[in-house]
Amino acid sequence: MKFFSFAFLALFFVTSSQISAEEIDSDKIFQYNCSVCHTVGGGKVVGPDLMGLKERREKTWLRSFIVSSSGMIQAGDELAIEVFNEHNQVPMPDHKHLSDNELNALVNWIFEQEAVTEVKATEEISSQNGIEETESMESDSTGFSLDSPVNQAILGLSIATFILLISAVVLLFFIVKMIRMINCK
Incomplete structure:
Protein backbone atom coordinates (compact mmCIF):
# COMPACT_ATOMS: atom_id res chain seq x y z
CA MET A 1 0.00 0.00 0.00
CA LYS A 2 2.78 2.42 0.94
CA PHE A 3 4.63 1.63 -2.29
CA PHE A 4 1.61 2.54 -4.40
CA SER A 5 1.08 5.79 -2.49
CA PHE A 6 4.68 6.85 -3.00
CA ALA A 7 4.63 5.70 -6.64
CA PHE A 8 1.48 7.73 -7.24
CA LEU A 9 3.01 10.83 -5.63
CA ALA A 10 6.24 10.45 -7.60
CA LEU A 11 4.31 10.03 -10.85
CA PHE A 12 2.18 13.07 -10.02
CA PHE A 13 5.21 15.28 -9.33
CA VAL A 14 6.96 14.20 -12.52
CA THR A 15 3.94 14.74 -14.76
CA SER A 16 2.74 17.98 -13.18
CA SER A 17 6.14 19.65 -13.11
CA GLN A 18 7.01 19.09 -16.76
CA ILE A 19 5.75 21.58 -19.30
CA SER A 20 6.34 20.58 -22.87
CA ALA A 21 7.17 23.06 -25.61
CA GLU A 22 3.69 22.56 -27.11
CA GLU A 23 2.05 23.73 -23.88
CA ILE A 24 4.11 26.91 -23.59
CA ASP A 25 2.07 30.00 -24.40
CA SER A 26 4.66 32.20 -26.08
CA ASP A 27 2.27 35.11 -26.35
CA LYS A 28 1.80 35.12 -22.56
CA ILE A 29 5.57 34.90 -22.01
CA PHE A 30 5.98 37.93 -24.30
CA GLN A 31 3.18 39.80 -22.49
CA TYR A 32 4.63 39.11 -19.01
CA ASN A 33 8.29 39.69 -19.82
CA CYS A 34 8.65 41.86 -22.91
CA SER A 35 5.57 43.92 -23.77
CA VAL A 36 6.30 46.70 -21.28
CA CYS A 37 9.32 47.72 -23.36
CA HIS A 38 8.79 46.09 -26.79
CA THR A 39 6.21 45.66 -29.53
CA VAL A 40 6.18 43.60 -32.70
CA GLY A 41 5.09 46.02 -35.38
CA GLY A 42 3.75 48.64 -32.98
CA GLY A 43 6.76 50.93 -32.95
CA LYS A 44 9.50 51.67 -30.44
CA VAL A 45 8.57 51.92 -26.76
CA VAL A 46 11.50 51.78 -24.31
CA GLY A 47 13.25 49.10 -26.33
CA PRO A 48 13.19 48.57 -30.07
CA ASP A 49 10.26 47.34 -32.12
CA LEU A 50 10.96 43.66 -32.73
CA MET A 51 9.44 43.63 -36.22
CA GLY A 52 12.02 42.36 -38.70
CA LEU A 53 14.27 41.02 -35.96
CA LYS A 54 14.96 37.79 -37.82
CA GLU A 55 16.66 39.82 -40.57
CA ARG A 56 18.82 41.68 -38.04
CA ARG A 57 19.77 39.01 -35.49
CA GLU A 58 20.40 35.28 -35.23
CA LYS A 59 18.36 33.13 -32.85
CA THR A 60 21.38 32.08 -30.79
CA TRP A 61 22.44 35.69 -30.29
CA LEU A 62 18.90 36.74 -29.36
CA ARG A 63 18.58 33.88 -26.86
CA SER A 64 21.82 34.96 -25.17
CA PHE A 65 20.76 38.61 -25.19
CA ILE A 66 17.38 37.84 -23.61
CA VAL A 67 18.98 35.76 -20.87
CA SER A 68 21.71 38.28 -20.02
CA SER A 69 22.07 41.44 -22.06
CA SER A 70 24.23 42.94 -19.32
CA GLY A 71 26.57 39.95 -19.43
CA MET A 72 26.95 40.30 -23.18
CA ILE A 73 27.68 44.02 -22.84
CA GLN A 74 30.28 43.37 -20.14
CA ALA A 75 31.84 40.65 -22.31
CA GLY A 76 32.26 43.20 -25.11
CA ASP A 77 29.73 41.81 -27.61
CA GLU A 78 29.65 44.47 -30.33
CA LEU A 79 25.97 43.99 -31.25
CA ALA A 80 24.89 44.09 -27.60
CA ILE A 81 26.85 47.29 -27.04
CA GLU A 82 25.36 48.79 -30.21
CA VAL A 83 21.79 48.00 -29.05
CA PHE A 84 22.61 49.38 -25.59
CA ASN A 85 23.95 52.65 -27.04
CA GLU A 86 21.08 53.03 -29.54
CA HIS A 87 18.58 52.99 -26.68
CA ASN A 88 20.07 55.67 -24.43
CA GLN A 89 22.18 53.12 -22.56
CA VAL A 90 19.08 51.71 -20.86
CA PRO A 91 19.90 48.05 -20.18
CA MET A 92 17.37 45.35 -20.94
CA PRO A 93 16.62 43.34 -17.78
CA ASP A 94 18.10 39.85 -17.71
CA HIS A 95 15.59 37.02 -18.04
CA LYS A 96 17.54 34.17 -16.47
CA HIS A 97 14.32 32.76 -15.02
CA LEU A 98 13.11 31.56 -18.43
CA SER A 99 13.61 27.86 -19.11
CA ASP A 100 15.25 26.71 -22.35
CA ASN A 101 11.84 25.62 -23.68
CA GLU A 102 10.28 28.98 -22.80
CA LEU A 103 13.21 30.85 -24.33
CA ASN A 104 13.08 28.84 -27.57
CA ALA A 105 9.31 29.28 -27.77
CA LEU A 106 9.61 33.04 -27.17
CA VAL A 107 12.31 33.55 -29.82
CA ASN A 108 10.39 31.45 -32.35
CA TRP A 109 7.21 33.39 -31.52
CA ILE A 110 8.95 36.74 -32.07
CA PHE A 111 10.33 35.57 -35.42
CA GLU A 112 6.91 34.23 -36.52
CA GLN A 113 4.97 37.36 -35.50
CA GLU A 114 5.91 39.32 -38.58
CA ALA A 115 3.75 37.17 -40.83
CA VAL A 116 0.97 37.02 -38.25
CA THR A 117 0.97 40.80 -37.79
CA GLU A 118 0.76 41.35 -41.56
CA VAL A 119 -2.08 38.82 -41.88
CA LYS A 120 -3.96 40.42 -38.96
CA ALA A 121 -3.69 43.85 -40.60
CA THR A 122 -5.08 42.49 -43.88
CA GLU A 123 -7.94 40.71 -42.10
CA GLU A 124 -8.85 43.85 -40.17
CA ILE A 125 -9.10 45.92 -43.34
CA SER A 126 -11.21 43.33 -45.18
CA SER A 127 -13.52 42.61 -42.23
CA GLN A 128 -16.49 44.87 -41.52
CA ASN A 129 -16.11 44.41 -37.74
CA GLY A 130 -12.34 43.92 -37.76
CA ILE A 131 -11.50 46.46 -35.09
CA GLU A 132 -14.21 45.26 -32.69
CA GLU A 133 -13.27 41.61 -33.20
CA THR A 134 -9.57 42.29 -32.65
CA GLU A 135 -10.22 44.26 -29.48
CA SER A 136 -12.50 41.58 -28.04
CA MET A 137 -10.00 38.81 -28.83
CA GLU A 138 -7.06 40.63 -27.25
CA SER A 139 -8.74 41.78 -24.04
CA ASP A 140 -8.95 39.53 -21.01
CA SER A 141 -11.31 40.87 -18.37
CA THR A 142 -10.10 38.60 -15.56
CA GLY A 143 -6.37 38.91 -16.16
CA PHE A 144 -5.97 35.27 -15.04
CA SER A 145 -5.40 32.33 -17.31
CA LEU A 146 -4.32 28.75 -16.82
CA ASP A 147 -2.49 29.06 -20.14
Missing part, protein backbone atom coordinates in the same frame (compact mmCIF):
# COMPACT_ATOMS: atom_id res chain seq x y z
CA SER A 148 0.41 30.68 -18.30
CA PRO A 149 3.23 28.28 -17.36
CA VAL A 150 3.57 30.10 -14.04
CA ASN A 151 -0.12 29.61 -13.22
CA GLN A 152 0.10 25.96 -14.27
CA ALA A 153 3.08 25.47 -11.98
CA ILE A 154 1.27 27.14 -9.07
CA LEU A 155 -1.80 24.97 -9.64
CA GLY A 156 0.37 21.84 -9.83
CA LEU A 157 2.18 22.74 -6.61
CA SER A 158 -1.13 23.47 -4.87
CA ILE A 159 -2.52 20.08 -5.86
CA ALA A 160 0.72 18.37 -4.82
CA THR A 161 0.63 20.15 -1.45
CA PHE A 162 -2.98 19.07 -0.93
CA ILE A 163 -2.12 15.45 -1.76
CA LEU A 164 0.87 15.53 0.59
CA LEU A 165 -1.31 16.95 3.35
CA ILE A 166 -3.90 14.20 2.89
CA SER A 167 -1.13 11.58 2.82
CA ALA A 168 0.33 12.98 6.05
CA VAL A 169 -3.08 12.81 7.75
CA VAL A 170 -3.58 9.20 6.60
CA LEU A 171 -0.06 8.28 7.74
CA LEU A 172 -0.64 9.94 11.11
CA PHE A 173 -3.89 8.00 11.48
CA PHE A 174 -2.08 4.69 10.88
CA ILE A 175 0.72 5.62 13.30
CA VAL A 176 -1.80 6.43 16.04
CA LYS A 177 -3.60 3.17 15.31
CA MET A 178 -0.33 1.20 15.57
CA ILE A 179 0.58 2.91 18.86
CA ARG A 180 -2.84 2.04 20.31
CA MET A 181 -2.42 -1.58 19.23
CA ILE A 182 1.02 -1.77 20.87
CA ASN A 183 -0.22 -0.14 24.09
CA CYS A 184 -3.23 -2.47 24.32
CA LYS A 185 -1.06 -5.61 24.30
Whole structure:
Protein backbone atom coordinates (compact mmCIF):
# COMPACT_ATOMS: atom_id res chain seq x y z
CA MET A 1 0.00 0.00 0.00
CA LYS A 2 2.78 2.42 0.94
CA PHE A 3 4.63 1.63 -2.29
CA PHE A 4 1.61 2.54 -4.40
CA SER A 5 1.08 5.79 -2.49
CA PHE A 6 4.68 6.85 -3.00
CA ALA A 7 4.63 5.70 -6.64
CA PHE A 8 1.48 7.73 -7.24
CA LEU A 9 3.01 10.83 -5.63
CA ALA A 10 6.24 10.45 -7.60
CA LEU A 11 4.31 10.03 -10.85
CA PHE A 12 2.18 13.07 -10.02
CA PHE A 13 5.21 15.28 -9.33
CA VAL A 14 6.96 14.20 -12.52
CA THR A 15 3.94 14.74 -14.76
CA SER A 16 2.74 17.98 -13.18
CA SER A 17 6.14 19.65 -13.11
CA GLN A 18 7.01 19.09 -16.76
CA ILE A 19 5.75 21.58 -19.30
CA SER A 20 6.34 20.58 -22.87
CA ALA A 21 7.17 23.06 -25.61
CA GLU A 22 3.69 22.56 -27.11
CA GLU A 23 2.05 23.73 -23.88
CA ILE A 24 4.11 26.91 -23.59
CA ASP A 25 2.07 30.00 -24.40
CA SER A 26 4.66 32.20 -26.08
CA ASP A 27 2.27 35.11 -26.35
CA LYS A 28 1.80 35.12 -22.56
CA ILE A 29 5.57 34.90 -22.01
CA PHE A 30 5.98 37.93 -24.30
CA GLN A 31 3.18 39.80 -22.49
CA TYR A 32 4.63 39.11 -19.01
CA ASN A 33 8.29 39.69 -19.82
CA CYS A 34 8.65 41.86 -22.91
CA SER A 35 5.57 43.92 -23.77
CA VAL A 36 6.30 46.70 -21.28
CA CYS A 37 9.32 47.72 -23.36
CA HIS A 38 8.79 46.09 -26.79
CA THR A 39 6.21 45.66 -29.53
CA VAL A 40 6.18 43.60 -32.70
CA GLY A 41 5.09 46.02 -35.38
CA GLY A 42 3.75 48.64 -32.98
CA GLY A 43 6.76 50.93 -32.95
CA LYS A 44 9.50 51.67 -30.44
CA VAL A 45 8.57 51.92 -26.76
CA VAL A 46 11.50 51.78 -24.31
CA GLY A 47 13.25 49.10 -26.33
CA PRO A 48 13.19 48.57 -30.07
CA ASP A 49 10.26 47.34 -32.12
CA LEU A 50 10.96 43.66 -32.73
CA MET A 51 9.44 43.63 -36.22
CA GLY A 52 12.02 42.36 -38.70
CA LEU A 53 14.27 41.02 -35.96
CA LYS A 54 14.96 37.79 -37.82
CA GLU A 55 16.66 39.82 -40.57
CA ARG A 56 18.82 41.68 -38.04
CA ARG A 57 19.77 39.01 -35.49
CA GLU A 58 20.40 35.28 -35.23
CA LYS A 59 18.36 33.13 -32.85
CA THR A 60 21.38 32.08 -30.79
CA TRP A 61 22.44 35.69 -30.29
CA LEU A 62 18.90 36.74 -29.36
CA ARG A 63 18.58 33.88 -26.86
CA SER A 64 21.82 34.96 -25.17
CA PHE A 65 20.76 38.61 -25.19
CA ILE A 66 17.38 37.84 -23.61
CA VAL A 67 18.98 35.76 -20.87
CA SER A 68 21.71 38.28 -20.02
CA SER A 69 22.07 41.44 -22.06
CA SER A 70 24.23 42.94 -19.32
CA GLY A 71 26.57 39.95 -19.43
CA MET A 72 26.95 40.30 -23.18
CA ILE A 73 27.68 44.02 -22.84
CA GLN A 74 30.28 43.37 -20.14
CA ALA A 75 31.84 40.65 -22.31
CA GLY A 76 32.26 43.20 -25.11
CA ASP A 77 29.73 41.81 -27.61
CA GLU A 78 29.65 44.47 -30.33
CA LEU A 79 25.97 43.99 -31.25
CA ALA A 80 24.89 44.09 -27.60
CA ILE A 81 26.85 47.29 -27.04
CA GLU A 82 25.36 48.79 -30.21
CA VAL A 83 21.79 48.00 -29.05
CA PHE A 84 22.61 49.38 -25.59
CA ASN A 85 23.95 52.65 -27.04
CA GLU A 86 21.08 53.03 -29.54
CA HIS A 87 18.58 52.99 -26.68
CA ASN A 88 20.07 55.67 -24.43
CA GLN A 89 22.18 53.12 -22.56
CA VAL A 90 19.08 51.71 -20.86
CA PRO A 91 19.90 48.05 -20.18
CA MET A 92 17.37 45.35 -20.94
CA PRO A 93 16.62 43.34 -17.78
CA ASP A 94 18.10 39.85 -17.71
CA HIS A 95 15.59 37.02 -18.04
CA LYS A 96 17.54 34.17 -16.47
CA HIS A 97 14.32 32.76 -15.02
CA LEU A 98 13.11 31.56 -18.43
CA SER A 99 13.61 27.86 -19.11
CA ASP A 100 15.25 26.71 -22.35
CA ASN A 101 11.84 25.62 -23.68
CA GLU A 102 10.28 28.98 -22.80
CA LEU A 103 13.21 30.85 -24.33
CA ASN A 104 13.08 28.84 -27.57
CA ALA A 105 9.31 29.28 -27.77
CA LEU A 106 9.61 33.04 -27.17
CA VAL A 107 12.31 33.55 -29.82
CA ASN A 108 10.39 31.45 -32.35
CA TRP A 109 7.21 33.39 -31.52
CA ILE A 110 8.95 36.74 -32.07
CA PHE A 111 10.33 35.57 -35.42
CA GLU A 112 6.91 34.23 -36.52
CA GLN A 113 4.97 37.36 -35.50
CA GLU A 114 5.91 39.32 -38.58
CA ALA A 115 3.75 37.17 -40.83
CA VAL A 116 0.97 37.02 -38.25
CA THR A 117 0.97 40.80 -37.79
CA GLU A 118 0.76 41.35 -41.56
CA VAL A 119 -2.08 38.82 -41.88
CA LYS A 120 -3.96 40.42 -38.96
CA ALA A 121 -3.69 43.85 -40.60
CA THR A 122 -5.08 42.49 -43.88
CA GLU A 123 -7.94 40.71 -42.10
CA GLU A 124 -8.85 43.85 -40.17
CA ILE A 125 -9.10 45.92 -43.34
CA SER A 126 -11.21 43.33 -45.18
CA SER A 127 -13.52 42.61 -42.23
CA GLN A 128 -16.49 44.87 -41.52
CA ASN A 129 -16.11 44.41 -37.74
CA GLY A 130 -12.34 43.92 -37.76
CA ILE A 131 -11.50 46.46 -35.09
CA GLU A 132 -14.21 45.26 -32.69
CA GLU A 133 -13.27 41.61 -33.20
CA THR A 134 -9.57 42.29 -32.65
CA GLU A 135 -10.22 44.26 -29.48
CA SER A 136 -12.50 41.58 -28.04
CA MET A 137 -10.00 38.81 -28.83
CA GLU A 138 -7.06 40.63 -27.25
CA SER A 139 -8.74 41.78 -24.04
CA ASP A 140 -8.95 39.53 -21.01
CA SER A 141 -11.31 40.87 -18.37
CA THR A 142 -10.10 38.60 -15.56
CA GLY A 143 -6.37 38.91 -16.16
CA PHE A 144 -5.97 35.27 -15.04
CA SER A 145 -5.40 32.33 -17.31
CA LEU A 146 -4.32 28.75 -16.82
CA ASP A 147 -2.49 29.06 -20.14
CA SER A 148 0.41 30.68 -18.30
CA PRO A 149 3.23 28.28 -17.36
CA VAL A 150 3.57 30.10 -14.04
CA ASN A 151 -0.12 29.61 -13.22
CA GLN A 152 0.10 25.96 -14.27
CA ALA A 153 3.08 25.47 -11.98
CA ILE A 154 1.27 27.14 -9.07
CA LEU A 155 -1.80 24.97 -9.64
CA GLY A 156 0.37 21.84 -9.83
CA LEU A 157 2.18 22.74 -6.61
CA SER A 158 -1.13 23.47 -4.87
CA ILE A 159 -2.52 20.08 -5.86
CA ALA A 160 0.72 18.37 -4.82
CA THR A 161 0.63 20.15 -1.45
CA PHE A 162 -2.98 19.07 -0.93
CA ILE A 163 -2.12 15.45 -1.76
CA LEU A 164 0.87 15.53 0.59
CA LEU A 165 -1.31 16.95 3.35
CA ILE A 166 -3.90 14.20 2.89
CA SER A 167 -1.13 11.58 2.82
CA ALA A 168 0.33 12.98 6.05
CA VAL A 169 -3.08 12.81 7.75
CA VAL A 170 -3.58 9.20 6.60
CA LEU A 171 -0.06 8.28 7.74
CA LEU A 172 -0.64 9.94 11.11
CA PHE A 173 -3.89 8.00 11.48
CA PHE A 174 -2.08 4.69 10.88
CA ILE A 175 0.72 5.62 13.30
CA VAL A 176 -1.80 6.43 16.04
CA LYS A 177 -3.60 3.17 15.31
CA MET A 178 -0.33 1.20 15.57
CA ILE A 179 0.58 2.91 18.86
CA ARG A 180 -2.84 2.04 20.31
CA MET A 181 -2.42 -1.58 19.23
CA ILE A 182 1.02 -1.77 20.87
CA ASN A 183 -0.22 -0.14 24.09
CA CYS A 184 -3.23 -2.47 24.32
CA LYS A 185 -1.06 -5.61 24.30
